[in-house]
Amino acid sequence: MALQDGNITVDQAYEAVDPKDFPAMMDVDRYGNRSTAFDKIISATHDHFWDPLDKKYIDFDQPFDMENEYLIDPAQNMELKTAVADKLDEKQKIQLVNMNVHWSLSSILHGEQGALALSASLCHILKDPGAQEYAANQTREEARHVTGFTNYIKARWGKPVQVGPALGDLLTELVLSPLVWKKLVGMQMLVEGLAMGAFATFYKFSRDPLMVKVMQLTMTDEAFHHKFGKIWADRTIPKLSADERNQIEDWAWEVFQVLLYNLGSPEQKKWMYARVGLDWEWVQSAFMEAMTDSKIREDMQESTNIFRVLIKTLLNAGIITERTSGNYAAFIDMKELYGEGDRMVGDDIAEEGIKFLRKLNGNNGTYMSLDSMTAAE
Numbered sequence: 001m002a003l004q005d006g007n008i009t010v011d012q013a014y015e016a017v018d019p020k021d022f023p024a025m026m027d028v029d030r031y032g033n034r035s036t037a038f039d040k041i042i043s044a045t046h047d048h049f050w051d052p053l054d055k056k057y058i059d060f061d062q063p064f065d066m067e068n069e070y071l072i073d074p075a076q077n078m079e080l081k082t083a084v085a086d087k088l089d090e091k092q093k094i095q096l097v098n099m100n101v102h103w104s105l106s107s108i109l110h111g112e113q114g115a116l117a118l119s120a121s122l123c124h125i126l127k128d129p130g131a132q133e134y135a136a137n138q139t140r141e142e143a144r145h146v147t148g149f150t151n152y153i154k155a156r157w158g159k160p161v162q163v164g165p166a167l168g169d170l171l172t173e174l175v176l177s178p179l180v181w182k183k184l185v186g187m188q189m190l191v192e193g194l195a196m197g198a199f200a201t202f203y204k205f206s207r208d209p210l211m212v213k214v215m216q217l218t219m220t221d222e223a224f225h226h227k228f229g230k231i232w233a234d235r236t237i238p239k240l241s242a243d244e245r246n247q248i249e250d251w252a253w254e255v256f257q258v259l260l261y262n263l264g265s266p267e268q269k270k271w272m273y274a275r276v277g278l279d280w281e282w283v284q285s286a287f288m289e290a291m292t293d294s295k296i297r298e299d300m301q302e303s304t305n306i307f308r309v310l311i312k313t314l315l316n317a318g319i320i321t322e323r324t325s326g327n328y329a330a331f332i333d334m335k336e337l338y339g340e341g342d343r344m345v346g347d348d349i350a351e352e353g354i355k356f357l358r359k360l361n362g363n364n365g366t367y368m369s370l371d372s373m374t375a376a377e
């Protein structure tokens with residue numbers, strides 16, 4: 001029982017079956033039919049191994065003064081660029097900034113759980129043994145991210161906050177979808193692209209050394225997940241019919257908007273404003289007013305802006321064409337992006353982390369750069 005309907009497959013390595021069709025996996029001809037496309041990223045998994053429960057890699061007992069210190073540079077906080085700042089004293093500002101971090105890291109934790117379940121689900125549908133082995137490795141890495149973020153959140157707040165409805169619905173759709181392209185574009189490119197941008201921003205602006213470490217260790221793995229999405233796109237997008245490509249392009253734009261309008265929207269953070277005595281609808285109007293200021297709009301275009309990484313991922317993959325590039329141009333300078341290479345904002349941070357881990361893991365073999373991972377074999 002092959003999965004035909006809507007499962008756009010042009011490369012054998014991504015051929016899929018119905019999640020309930022286990023007998024297809026025992027087909028004796030399947031085992032030997034392995035793509036080599038993922039061998040390099042599978043082999044590299046030992047280079048970036050880390051264990052969130054081993055103090056040799058990371059120590060979650062490092063304290064932080066949550067009441068008196070900002071977890072991140074407050075200049076990165078969007079609320080404080082609006083009239084919200086005039087209503088709060090210094091302690092409340094610290095509280096608001098740190099609650100925003102709690103919200104973001106909780107969203108990331110739910111995203112990691114989504115990535116874990118999604119990678120595991122890929123093992124049930126992808127037929128290619130190499131693709132399955134890659135997905136199994138990613139599942140294991142996402143599991144350590146769940147542990148890592150759970151431990152960080154536990155150390156700073158006790159437990160995560162409830163997932164926002166927009167992100168919760170999107171993750172559920174991606175995990176349960178039987179379609180490989182939806183899983184890969186939705187998770188590997190959109191959600192992971194957004195996460196890579198968020199990790200890079202936290203890495204750069206966090207004032208908590210423990211958070212910086214969590215970000216770097218996670219990024220050493222995520223850079224490879226991003227490469228897996230890129231390999232799929234390189235092998236798939238150029239061979240699609242115009243109809244199929246348009247279908248993927250339009251769906252990506254829809255998901256982008258869900259992420260953009262919901263993740264940071266005041267409505268999803270009502271509880272947070274209530275704690276510092278603000279009404280979310282008032283905060284929303286303060287945001288609207290601030291957006292008319294060109295300096296604030298400029299701030300949002302900084303190179304570490306999390307949505308910029310996401311747009312670049314889609315553009316490099318060929319999922320943004322002239323059909324939709326005008327939509328994205330409202331948020332960033334598309335011309336500038338067209339002129340940039342493949343290198344992603346988090347890649348340097350990830351490579352530094354991988355070198356640190358190789359030393360710790362006693363690995364002295366030849367180092368393969370991230371750039372070589374997707375090179376044609």
Ligand SMILES: [Fe+2]
Binds near residue numbers: 141142
């Ligand atoms: Fe992850």
Ligand SMILES: [Fe+2]
Binds near residue numbers: 115142221
């Ligand atoms: Fe990931």
